[in-house]
Amino acid sequence: MSNIPADLRYATSHEWVRPEGDGIFTVGITEHAQDLLGDMVFVDLPDVGDDVAAGDDAAVAESVKAASDVYAPITGEVIAVNEDLEDAPELVNSDPYGDGWMFKVKAEDISEVEGLLDAEGYAQNIEDE
Amino acid sequence: MTNKTVLHPKHIEAGAKMVDFFGWEMPINYGSQIEEHHAVRRDAGMFDVSHMTIVDVVGDDAKAYLQYLLANDVDKLQDKGKALYSGMLNEAGGVVDDLIVYFFEPTNYRLVVNSATKEKDLNWLNKQAAGFTVAITERDEFAMIAVQGPNAKAKAASLFSEAQQEAVAGMKPFYGVQAEDLFIATTGYTGEAGYEIMVPNTRAAEFWDALLQAGVAPCGLGARDTLRLEAGMNLYGQDMDETISPLAANMGWTISWEPKDRDFVGRGALEQIQAEGSEKLVGLVMTEKGVLRHGQNVKVEGGTGVITSGTFSPTLGHSIAMARVSNTVTDYAEVEMRKKWVTVKVVKPSFVRNGKSVL
Numbered sequence: 001m002s003n004i005p006a007d008l009r010y011a012t013s014h015e016w017v018r019p020e021g022d023g024i025f026t027v028g029i030t031e032h033a034q035d036l037l038g039d040m041v042f043v044d045l046p047d048v049g050d051d052v053a054a055g056d057d058a059a060v061a062e063s064v065k066a067a068s069d070v071y072a073p074i075t076g077e078v079i080a081v082n083e084d085l086e087d088a089p090e091l092v093n094s095d096p097y098g099d100g101w102m103f104k105v106k107a108e109d110i111s112e113v114e115g116l117l118d119a120e121g122y123a124q125n126i127e128d129e
Numbered sequence: 130m131t132n133k134t135v136l137h138p139k140h141i142e143a144g145a146k147m148v149d150f151f152g153w154e155m156p157i158n159y160g161s162q163i164e165e166h167h168a169v170r171r172d173a174g175m176f177d178v179s180h181m182t183i184v185d186v187v188g189d190d191a192k193a194y195l196q197y198l199l200a201n202d203v204d205k206l207q208d209k210g211k212a213l214y215s216g217m218l219n220e221a222g223g224v225v226d227d228l229i230v231y232f233f234e235p236t237n238y239r240l241v242v243n244s245a246t247k248e249k250d251l252n253w254l255n256k257q258a259a260g261f262t263v264a265i266t267e268r269d270e271f272a273m274i275a276v277q278g279p280n281a282k283a284k285a286a287s288l289f290s291e292a293q294q295e296a297v298a299g300m301k302p303f304y305g306v307q308a309e310d311l312f313i314a315t316t317g318y319t320g321e322a323g324y325e326i327m328v329p330n331t332r333a334a335e336f337w338d339a340l341l342q343a344g345v346a347p348c349g350l351g352a353r354d355t356l357r358l359e360a361g362m363n364l365y366g367q368d369m370d371e372t373i374s375p376l377a378a379n380m381g382w383t384i385s386w387e388p389k390d391r392d393f394v395g396r397g398a399l400e401q402i403q404a405e406g407s408e409k410l411v412g413l414v415m416t417e418k419g420v421l422r423h424g425q426n427v428k429v430e431g432g433t434g435v436i437t438s439g440t441f442s443p444t445l446g447h448s449i450a451m452a453r454v455s456n457t458v459t460d461y462a463e464v465e466m467r468k469k470w471v472t473v474k475v476v477k478p479s480f481v482r483n484g485k486s487v488l
């Protein structure tokens with residue numbers, strides 16, 4: 001069974017969201033998603049300052065197997081990206097919920113996060129796939 | 130119905146991620162495909178290739194039959210144990226399969242053909258055998274393990290008996306020898322030194338465990354694909370198939386045109402294709418971010434083409450591909466990637482040999 005931390009929120013497209021306070025949310029892809037993609041070889045991140053809308057393709061995770069869009073789970077401004085992924089994309093595989101984070105968004109409306117899945121809902125979502 | 134090799138329990142035991150590979154449940158990786166790739170380039174890795182089909186061709190007409198069946202000429206094989214790579218063509222000059230043939234005597238040969246095409250191949254072998262005195266026998270009592278990498282031979286040899294070590298001592302690339310219960314060949318699909326070893330099913334699991342003990346890393350189909358692509362080796366069904374001639378698949382060197390009076394299946398069609406001019410298979414190199422993928426469209430000087438195999442090269446740290454393109458191709462090509470056209474370099478389809486870049 002895939003690791004799905006209880007303190008995060010999830011999109012059906014396999015991104016996770018972690019609240020950092022001040023309306024800032026960190027975004028990455030789930031353990032299940034990295035497992036499906038296999039070894040990561042490039043991660044194409046958005047630029048700091050980009051405005052993203054929920055559902056927009058914000059990043060590309062390219063693995064040995066496939067290139068996969070990473071969607072912004074919430075609307076807001078990109079205020080940081082994980083530059084370590086430039087040289088070490090494998091962090092997405094080894095630590096998808098930690099050092100493998102992708103970008104941080106300053107949410108336009110923090111209540112939007114409430115509309116995302118909780119851990120239980122995401123686990124169900126994987127099962128239904 | 131899913132087929133399983135005799136080593137299937139060993140893959141599960143090692144935590145492999147299993148996938149369906151043309152009806153066979155095979156390991157795609159045991160954790161990290163890239164680490165497995167590096168194990169083969171830097172040390173020693175092993176692959177379960179028991180799903181491949183071993184076929185013995187024995188009889189008075191064995192040589193004449195293979196000279197008719199294959200585009201390459203088994204008459205080149207004069208040393209006992211010597212192997213030859215060849216395409217087996219249809220009447221239209223398309224590739225039915227690619228295979229390795231080992232020579233023991235003019236009345237005794239062994240073929241290793243692809244698993245994905247097993248039924249088709251066996252039917253084809255039997256159909257073409259009409260009129261020849263040969264017996265065609267599948268040898269499914271053997272498992273096959275490929276041990277590959279700079280330290281592969283030494284690590285594998287630690288399992289060999291004295292007689293087996295003697296049998297392989299000084300054996301050149303592309304030979305095979307039956308030594309006691311093992312058939313040991315200096316062949317492979319990675320561009321590294323090593324062995325492909327046929328071992329009786331009953332001993333396969335024990336042999337696999339002993340290789341693990343000797344420090345050989347288990348590697349899956351994922352690494353096998355990136356390794357063979359770096360080495361510029363074709364994958365049947367992707368880089369060529371029944372509709373593609375060897376001339377369009379970088380297999381021109383495997384066609385023996387001489388002697389002119391040797392009639393082989395597909396010869397007439399092949400001569401016509403050659404006279405008319407054929408597409409060709411080239412290598413592509415992209416050093417920017419991104420990965421070239423199978424099926425992407427290609428534009429070259431004076432024509433178009435398609436990527437047949439593309440991947441990220443773990444050894445080189447960037448993407449490489451093979452593409453079948455118009456023979457008017459020059460040093461550069463454009464590839465359509467995620468709706469953008471990207472310029473890439475055109476090279477010979479060979480990228481890495483013995484751990485080193487050949488670009």
